[in-house]
Amino acid sequence: MTDATVYTAHAHAVGGRNGTAKADDGHLDVRLAFPKSMGGSGDGTNPESLFAAGYSACFLGALGLVARNQGVKLGEHSLDAEVDLIKDDTSFHVGVRLKLTAPELDRDTALKLLHAAHEVCPYSKATRGNVDVQLDVA
Numbered sequence: 522m523t524d525a526t527v528y529t530a531h532a533h534a535v536g537g538r539n540g541t542a543k544a545d546d547g548h549l550d551v552r553l554a555f556p557k558s559m560g561g562s563g564d565g566t567n568p569e570s571l572f573a574a575g576y577s578a579c580f581l582g583a584l585g586l587v588a589r590n591q592g593v594k595l596g597e598h599s600l601d602a603e604v605d606l607i608k609d610d611t612s613f614h615v616g617v618r619l620k621l622t623a624p625e626l627d628r629d630t631a632l633k634l635l636h637a638a639h640e641v642c643p644y645s646k647a648t649r650g651n652v653d654v655q656l657d658v659a
Contacts, residue, residue, distance in 0.1 A: 572604050580644060616654075635658065
């Protein structure tokens with residue numbers, strides 16, 4: 522079996538954390554700004570918020586796939602993602618916390634699904650070994 526690209530996203534950014542970012546499909550067009558907690562104006566989004574949104578959406582897709590493959594009905598569910606920008610000795614890195622809310626599942630089932638989804642989610646694969654990702658159930 523060979524890998525085949527099924528989709529390519531393209532975005533263009535100008536100005537870094539105080540700039541803009543746009544996707545070529547026209548659906549993403551954002552102003553970027555440092556958050557107030559970092560001394561900025563907070564009047565735009567930031568890379569960490571964009572990463573949190575993308576990761577949580579992708580992870581929910583993986584969770585749905587895993588649940589279907591295991592014959593588990595998720596019921597109503599949502600995922601909260603928190604992405605920390607962390608200062609280290611030489612620069613910065615990120616940490617991630619993903620928390621599933623799935624009231625129709627017992628905690629053990631929800632945790633098993635979370636860990637299985639973490640194995641197949643493309644964002645999880647991309648960050649594995651580079652980013653501390655913590656999984657939890659609300």
